[in-house]
Amino acid sequence: xxxxxxxVINFDDLLNLGDLRLSxxxxxxxxxxxxxxxxxxxxxxxxxxxxxxxxxxxxxxAKTEFRNEFRPxxxxxxFFVRQKR
Numbered sequence: 001x002x003x004x005x006x007x008v009i010n011f012d013d014l015l016n017l018g019d020l021r022l023s024x025x026x027x028x029x030x031x032x033x034x035x036x037x038x039x040x041x042x043x044x045x046x047x048x049x050x051x052x053x054x055x056x057x058x059x060x061x062a063k064t065e066f067r068n069e070f071r072p073x074x075x076x077x078x079f080f081v082r083q084k085r
Contacts, residue, residue: 003083006036037085045077 006019014024022034035041 001033001035001081003035003037005038005085009036035081035083037083039082041081043079043081047075 004020008018009020010016010018016023020034020036027034
């Protein structure tokens, strides 16, 4: 994780998220999670697996939509982070 000071975060513009100095493409292509300082942030991880053709229930019985595809999933995990300025 990398923290940056960000007074304004613009969630309505995927080409420019404001003071984070990131676009959606930057986020998708980066292997470092950039987060704003001085905010409580909840991160939710959803395990996602590909289907197994011969055993459709191999990873679980329920499916969820992830990036416009339906994938089997299990329980989500949440944790909170914060770094002060």
